[in-house]
Amino acid sequence: MASSEVAVGTPTHNKHPYHLVDPSPWPLTASLSAGLMLFGIIVFAHYNIHWVLGVGLLGVIASMYFWFRDIVRESKQPGVHNPIVRIGLRYGMVLFIASEVMFFVAFFWAYFHFFLYPEHVSGAAKAIWPPAGIHTFDPLGLPLLNTMILLLSGCTVTWAHHALLENDRKGLLQGLGLTVLLGMSFSFFQAYEYAEAPFAFTGGIYPSVFFLATGFHGFHVIVGTIFLAVCWVRAYRGEFTPQRHFGFEAAAWYWHFVDVVWLFLFVVVYILGVGEIAQH
Template sequence: MASTHTKNHDYHIIDPSPWPALGGLGAFLMALGGVAWMRALNSDSFEVLGLDLANAKYWIFAIGTVLTLYVMYAWWSDTIKEGHEGHHTRVVTLHMRYGMMMFIASELMFFVAWFWAFFDASLFPGEAVQVARAEFTGGEWPPAGIEVIDPFHLPLYNTIILLLSGTTLTWGHHALLNGDRRGLIAGLAVTVALGVLFTGVQAYEYIHAPFGFSGSIYGATFFMATGFHGFHVLVGTIFLLVCLLRAIGGDFTPQKHFGLEAAAWYWHFVDVVWLFLFVFIYVWGSWGATYAH
């Protein structure tokens, strides 16, 4: 009987799962609620099938968010369970690596779009057009009259934090490879703490920023690029926190730890993106402007 359950191939056919359909539904509700929310901000209605969804924008967005988060938890829990059951064979693990590489590549192109918007406005300020409530740049960059954030104050502090976090994460990873679980847990704990610190510093910076999102093209490109990076830091911190909890629970071995590797790849990607943001948006993009203190 035991031989009938023995794997004689490297592939794993998963059981029928509701998570793809529920995940799509959650994302759709989030998008629908988000559109209704933005229409309501402009005092516009948003009718679908004769119903004005602008009146229920918060509920639609909240239901979609909760459903999406639950699907993420349940789906990844199933993936971890499959790994414990031995379904993550050599070929399956290889394909998971390819999937993570493609995901990071798509994230890279996502940030290319925001850098493109920034360089388009900063390299050709005289050609900037007035859209929505954004101002003309006045033919210079940063736009005339805008005080910018000192890149060698909080941004430099956050740069040091992220570089340190990459170091502590590598420490934890190498500790695992050498069979040192205490070192793994310590490295992950410090990395998560540094991620939380980065987010706190960026939130403080945003609260005290001398310009707003809608006040100028400079503010719009700045907040979109750095804000989405901050969101990725938050996601990466949660990713590493889950890895920390799994490590405390006894998961990961020197031979089987793709979940940790995927989190490390993602975190190092976030580190590299921040270095480009710091150099080009904070330092080069504010060159010659008046710093706000």
């Protein structure tokens, strides 16, 4: 047999350290579902039709679930998620968080535009920020409590990470469990804050920027809480080791990003942007 020939059935090996993924329908279904969800938001805003948004959202959630399920299964195959592949996954997560940072930059840009140039507020009788007639939250009330909750959750997720590195399964589960509970507490108090808000979403530029910035952050908290809850289940099943635990690392990075964004929101929106405080 010539040296260039390969016998039938002889296993071949890649000449590179990278993993070529198998064909998957989930990128296509995720893209189509995200487009449908965006279209559903427009239809809901203009015609009060809900079902299109609901179908798009369910499609996105289903695509994420099955896609992540396949990645977890793939990671359990020997030799597939080698060190080079894991570095690529880390780069991907870093770039994703960078894109999320720019997402929030847009909200801060809008807020600072009117904060620094209140004369640009349409219809305002006086060039002040917050606009006349807007009563704001007491920053030392629920906003400070939620800040303490998120800062504490950053400590507990770090505790869980160090416990994992020390192969302390009990500490890992306790730290992750507390972080999930703290994330749920933050969402509860934010919902209560919104219910008691002294202004409505349609009340002008200040409520619009406030609810968009803090609301999208709240959505990220919910996503991060689900992310960490899934990690807790995987940790309970023993799927993380001190050497291989990128899924948990990605969740921890995302959670720290959520913490930092909230600190900026708390300082900029609640403290620097405080006006006449509403009385409850």
